[in-house]
Structure formats: structure tokens, C-alpha cells
Amino acid sequence: MLKKLTTAAAVLTMGFAATAQAGTLDDVKKRGTLTCGVSTGLAGFSQKDEKGNWSGIDVDVCRAVAAAVLGDAGKVQYKPLTAKERFTALQSGEVDMLSRNTTWTLTRDASLGLNFAGVNYYDGQGFMVSKSLGVKSALELDGAAVCIQAGTTTELNLADYFRANGMKYTAITFDTSDQTRQGFESGRCDVLTSDQSQLYALRIGLQKPETAIVLPEVISKEPLGPVVRQGDDAWFNVVRWSLAAMIEAEYLGITSKNAAKLVTSGSPEQQRLLGNGGDSGDKLGVSADWAKNIVTQVGNYGESFEANVGSGSPLQIARGLNAQWNKGGIMYSNPIR
Amino acid sequence: MTNATSSSAKGQGSAPAFYNNPHNRAIFYQVVLVLVLGYFIYTIINNTLINMEDRGIKTGFDFLTTTAGFDILMSLVEYDASHTYFDTFIVGLLNTILVSIIGIFFATIIGFIMGVAYFSHNWLIRKLSVVYVEIFRNIPLLLQIFFWYFAVLSALPNARNSLSLGEALFLNIRGFYMPKPLEEAGAWVVYAAIVVAIIGTWLFLRFAHKKQDLEGTQLPTFWISLAILFGLPILATLVMGVPFTLEYPELKGFNFRGGITVIPELMALVISLSIYTGAFIAEAVRAGIQSVPKGQTEAARSIGLKEGKIMKLIIVPQAMRVIVPLLNSEYQSLVKNSTLATAIGYPDLFTVFVGTSLNQTGQAIEIVFMTIAVYFAVNMCISFVMNLFNRRVALVERK
Numbered sequence A: 001m002l003k004k005l006t007t008a009a010a011v012l013t014m015g016f017a018a019t020a021q022a023g024t025l026d027d028v029k030k031r032g033t034l035t036c037g038v039s040t041g042l043a044g045f046s047q048k049d050e051k052g053n054w055s056g057i058d059v060d061v062c063r064a065v066a067a068a069v070l071g072d073a074g075k076v077q078y079k080p081l082t083a084k085e086r087f088t089a090l091q092s093g094e095v096d097m098l099s100r101n102t103t104w105t106l107t108r109d110a111s112l113g114l115n116f117a118g119v120n121y122y123d124g125q126g127f128m129v130s131k132s133l134g135v136k137s138a139l140e141l142d143g144a145a146v147c148i149q150a151g152t153t154t155e156l157n158l159a160d161y162f163r164a165n166g167m168k169y170t171a172i173t174f175d176t177s178d179q180t181r182q183g184f185e186s187g188r189c190d191v192l193t194s195d196q197s198q199l200y201a202l203r204i205g206l207q208k209p210e211t212a213i214v215l216p217e218v219i220s221k222e223p224l225g226p227v228v229r230q231g232d233d234a235w236f237n238v239v240r241w242s243l244a245a246m247i248e249a250e251y252l253g254i255t256s257k258n259a260a261k262l263v264t265s266g267s268p269e270q271q272r273l274l275g276n277g278g279d280s281g282d283k284l285g286v287s288a289d290w291a292k293n294i295v296t297q298v299g300n301y302g303e304s305f306e307a308n309v310g311s312g313s314p315l316q317i318a319r320g321l322n323a324q325w326n327k328g329g330i331m332y333s334n335p336i337r
Numbered sequence B: 001m002t003n004a005t006s007s008s009a010k011g012q013g014s015a016p017a018f019y020n021n022p023h024n025r026a027i028f029y030q031v032v033l034v035l036v037l038g039y040f041i042y043t044i045i046n047n048t049l050i051n052m053e054d055r056g057i058k059t060g061f062d063f064l065t066t067t068a069g070f071d072i073l074m075s076l077v078e079y080d081a082s083h084t085y086f087d088t089f090i091v092g093l094l095n096t097i098l099v100s101i102i103g104i105f106f107a108t109i110i111g112f113i114m115g116v117a118y119f120s121h122n123w124l125i126r127k128l129s130v131v132y133v134e135i136f137r138n139i140p141l142l143l144q145i146f147f148w149y150f151a152v153l154s155a156l157p158n159a160r161n162s163l164s165l166g167e168a169l170f171l172n173i174r175g176f177y178m179p180k181p182l183e184e185a186g187a188w189v190v191y192a193a194i195v196v197a198i199i200g201t202w203l204f205l206r207f208a209h210k211k212q213d214l215e216g217t218q219l220p221t222f223w224i225s226l227a228i229l230f231g232l233p234i235l236a237t238l239v240m241g242v243p244f245t246l247e248y249p250e251l252k253g254f255n256f257r258g259g260i261t262v263i264p265e266l267m268a269l270v271i272s273l274s275i276y277t278g279a280f281i282a283e284a285v286r287a288g289i290q291s292v293p294k295g296q297t298e299a300a301r302s303i304g305l306k307e308g309k310i311m312k313l314i315i316v317p318q319a320m321r322v323i324v325p326l327l328n329s330e331y332q333s334l335v336k337n338s339t340l341a342t343a344i345g346y347p348d349l350f351t352v353f354v355g356t357s358l359n360q361t362g363q364a365i366e367i368v369f370m371t372i373a374v375y376f377a378v379n380m381c382i383s384f385v386m387n388l389f390n391r392r393v394a395l396v397e398r399k
Helices: A001-012 A013-017 A024-032 A059-068 A086-090 A106-111 A151-163 A177-186 A195-204 A233-251 A259-265 A268-275 A282-286 A290-297 A301-308 B002-009 B022-054 B085-117 B121-136 B140-157 B187-216 B219-237 B264-290 B294-301 B306-343 B349-361 B362-397
Strands: A035-039 A076-080 A115-116 A122-123 A125-130 A144-149 A169-174 A191-195 A212-214 A222-224 A227-229 B163-165 B170-172 B174-178 B181-185 B244-247 B250-252 B255-256 B260-262
Touching: A001 A227, A013 A233, A035 A059, A035 A086, A059 A076, A059 A233, A059 A290, A059 A301, A076 B174, A086 A227, A106 A115, A106 B349, A125 A151, A125 A195, A144 A151, A144 A177, A151 A169, A169 A177, A169 B349, A177 A191, A177 A195, A177 A268, A177 B140, A177 B306, A191 A195, A191 A301, A191 B140, A195 A212, A233 A268, A233 A282, A233 A301, A233 B174, A259 A268, A259 B174, A282 A290, B085 B121, B085 B264, B085 B306, B085 B349, B085 B362, B121 B264, B140 B264, B140 B306, B140 B349, B170 B219, B181 B264, B187 B219, B260 B264, B264 B306, B294 B306, B306 B349
Parallel strands: A035 A076, A144 A169, A144 A191
Antiparallel strands: A115 A227, A122 A222, A125 A191, A125 A212, B163 B170, B170 B174, B174 B260, B181 B244, B250 B255
């Protein structure tokens, strides 16, 4: 107990911040905006353009939640967070939710007082090297210096992978993914390791993208998804089903263009998702047309994917694991009824 | 009814009643204050614990014994991913202490040279001191660290095109590489010689001092101590037939292997910390020297002391009174400023423990608390040593 007491004495502010618990849904409705924690800038996932507008596949999840709760996908206040800051920001109530390419792991789920509301991108860790090194496989990286972002699961996977293959390496950890790119570009390290999707994004950011290649090995599972505080089930449900609605909409063939028409002319399943009949909105504590707002304002999962990381973006990432379950991927929404 | 109150009142003549006694009142208010403060702290701690438990956040120090599972760029003790989180704490702590000691060493040297240079009769040297202080004192430290790391050290060539000196010293973007002496049989004689040389020098200096006190003759102490300090170990090395071999750094695969590596993160941090803090120390030294009345210099000149001796024997000992307390806070600032290491990825306590370890375990309160305690303790140690030193300096003055 004494241990616990001394521990707690350290961060006194926690005691004060703790009052604003539960009831995030009501708070967001009252405030009129959603505060969403995103990355400090990662192409395709969450990035800010010159005009200050955020876009990306993670940003779309924030927008979807805002559309469901407030009826307006634009009512989001974005809070850029580094990997190190993200969980504390969520725990302390600084943000309502986190949608920041965050890997779902047991430790995070079970010991941080957080809940993962689903998966919006199935990723895996890979390596990027300079072409001039002539390396074709990650197994040739013995003795390499590796640039890496601090406080990520990537750091742990890297150590496991090199140890499992009896190789040595030097880890050079930076605070932001932008700094890792700088370190890689200046030659401080031979290899940059991160989630594959990020590697493609970082590669585009290089001065000469053609000089770097992404190695074929994928050394880990990285399911990325939105996170909320534990113990606030109403809010957890809203976030979970907002994401599910995007995935379900794609499965049912509802797009931002045809949604308005399908409300009355679609199949029963389509009509039900769009709020015509059924009371899903009532059960979640949001308006009846919540899912329709999401699809018309943000788009379905497939639209969001293609526009941000797929064929409509410079990243050109194939759907792969992130295709619908009936199209060779593992994206699957539980029934919305 | 002759109770305690009336008897005490009798003793003090017309003393006020017990509750009006200023002394008792003072105690009463102190006790109330302590109780209120205690309750306040208790409430906060209790609140925190309850709230954390409500939210399902784990507390406690159990995480320290679990495997960390990540690697650290530089470690003074043996460390790999299979060690525990407590080991990451030690690794970070040692790296912080290392950068602090090297930084304090160079900052002091730079600071004293620049502080004394301010009083030089040479116009160029004097102005150099002013320009140095004004430039480095007025630019944010973080910017200076970035400058050295991203602008200067990142411009160095890659490993295959290293700058080299005699195929033994190499400098490239990955760091500075030098040969590492590996001891062979008989190396202990050299170590013993070093210890003997240090003790010998000390004894000699005492002897010379006493001789001067008694006979008034001066020995060339500087040269003789230099001869003992370096001559003896060199002699021992030669006699033992050089009981060391050098392990040269060699380019193998991606990087140099073998030898001693100084990583660029450490270089950038040490350079920027010592130059930045050196500027403040220079100002402290200038203030100290200026605090010595001019009459002291004039009196010293009138008895025929040389300029160098005036500085060493008259000015500096008196100036130290002013300089030492200022040095104390500069040293403490340097230790605290070393946490900026996190910006360039030098694995100090803040980067490793509050950065990676905190993120992997999520034990924010415990880790932040431990780190606060460390910086507090380190700075208390500096304060303690500097206060001892200060007492010495102050005593000399009073004699």
C-alpha cells in the first residue's frame, strides 16, 4: 500500500483530471465537437495539408464518429500526438478517442485502461533499405544500424526478429516518424523499420524515393484500430459501430453517391443500415440516420481506403488483407441489426 | 480552583490566557496547517488510486522485473533485449550520468577560459569572449542540439568513405571510432604505476608547499608534477614490454566493428551542452573576477607579483566565493538540460525510461515518479559536493 501511495503522489494532477469520466457520448454532444487523437503526420493515415485540413484513413474514422454522433463529419478537433503521448492523452481525457495507427495488443488492452473498438487497417512490420546496399532480404541485415520510432510495438518486434535469426543490430530510436526518415536519409542508419503501410508513406517523403526499396519480409501482425477509454461502454459502442458501419456499407454496396437513393429503394438490409426501419440509432444513443450520415459524408470503408492509401493516392497500396472477407481479405463487420 | 492555567498565569504576571498566548497560537496554527495539508495530499492520492483502479489501469512496481524486449543504442553495462525494465532504468541512468560528467567537465574548462579571456589585454581575445557568450547564451539549447546533430554531424561521410587518421581513428556519420586497448598479462603494473604517480604527485606538491613556507624557495612544481604523473606510467608500460594490444576498428559489412565507438548523438549532446553551459559559466567567472576590488590587483602589483601569479594567487581565490554558488546552479541546469537528448535519440534516462519503457508498460505514474526522484537525487549530490567546495573556498578567504 505504501508503494502505491508513493507512486500516486508523483502525478498529482491525475487525481483532478479523473473527475471527467464516463459519459463521453453526452460530453461530445454537449460540446458539439469530437476531440480525436491522430498522428503527427503520416501520409495516408492522418496528415494535414497546407490549408490545415486533416485527411487519411484514420482521420476518416474520427469523421465517421462525428457524423454518427453530431450529424456532421466536419465537427472534429484533431489533436496530433506522438507515439509516446497517445495513451496518456486518452487516459487523461484530453482526447475522446484515439485513431492513430495504433496496434492492438494484449498489454495495451488489458493494463492501460483502454479498449480497442475494432480494426481499420491490418498491417505488418517491414524494412526499407537503400537500394545501393544491394540487400534483397531482411536476413542479410546482420550488423545493420536500424532507425525506429520510440515507444512502438515495432521496437519489440525488431528485437525479437534479429534475436530469432541470430543477427546483431544497432537500434537508433527517434521521437517521430519524420525524424526516423531524416536519420535514414542522412545515412545514420542502413535500415528503417516500421509498419509496411508507413514505409510506403515514408518512402514517398524521401527526396529520392527511387533510391530506397521495401524488403518483402513482413515480420509481425499489426492490427491498427481506434481506441477509447475503458469503462465507458456507451461511447465504446458508438465508436465500434461507426467503424463497423463503414465496413458494412461497403459489403452491402452502399457508397457516398448512392446512399441517398438507397434509403427508400434499396434492399431491406441496405434500408435498415441507412436508418429506414429498425432502431439501431436509438440503441446507440444517436440519431436514426447515423449510418447514412457516415456513408454520405465520409464514404464506405472501400472508398476511404482507395482515396487515402489505395489507387486514388500516391501510396498505391493494394487491398490485400484489408479487402472484404468475401473478396479475399479479412475485413468483416458484425451484423448491424 | 488553582488549575494549570492560573498557575502559569501567576508565573508570568499578567500573561494572556492560554489560548491567547502567541506561542501556543503559533503551534496551533502549525498543527492545523499540517493536518489540512496532510488531508489534501491524502485525498489526491486516494482519488488517483481509486480512479486508476476504476479505469482498469494497473499500478505498482511489478513491471520492473519483467523482460523489456527492446534494444538500446548505447549502454555502459551489459544489456540486451532479454534484460528487465529495471535494467533499462540503470542503462538510462548511467548514460545520463555519463553525458552530465563529460558535459560538466568541458563546460567548466570552456567557461573558465572564456571568462578569464574577457579580461585579456588582447582586443581580439576579449571580443571573442564577448561574442561567444552573447551568441551561445541567446540561442535556445534545443536549436543548438539540432544544429550540431542534423547540420554538422549529419554532413559527415558514410561508413565506406570515413575520414580516417592512420587507419586507427575513423570519423563518419555513424560516430567516432578509435582503437581499444586490450590488456595482457602484467597490465596491473601499469595501473599500479598510475595510482603511485597520483599519490606521488600529491606528496610532492605538499612537500614543495612546505619547503616554500619554511625556506622561501620555489620549485618548478608544474613541470615536476607533470613528469611524475606521466613519466611513471609510461616507464612502467615500457618496462613491462607494453602489456597492451590495440583492437582496431574495422569496416565489416555495414559498419565498423571493434574498437571504441562514440555515437554521434553523444557527441552532439556533449558539444551543445558544454558550449551552452560554458557561456553561462563564463559570465559567472567574469562576475566573480569583477567582484574582487581593483585595489587587490594594484596591491599585488606593488609587491612585484607577475600578472599570472596575481590571477592565480590573489584574484581567483577571492573570485571563487562568487563563482562557486553560481557554478552549482549551472551544473544542475546542465543535468536537467541533458533530458533534451530525447530530441536526437541519445539513450539517456529520459529517452529510454520515460520514453520507451513508459510506452511499452504504460506505468506512467511509477516511471515518472522514479525519474523525478533520480534527477532530484543527482542534483542534490551536485549541490552537496559544491557546498563542501564552497565552504572550503569561503574558509580560505576568512583566514
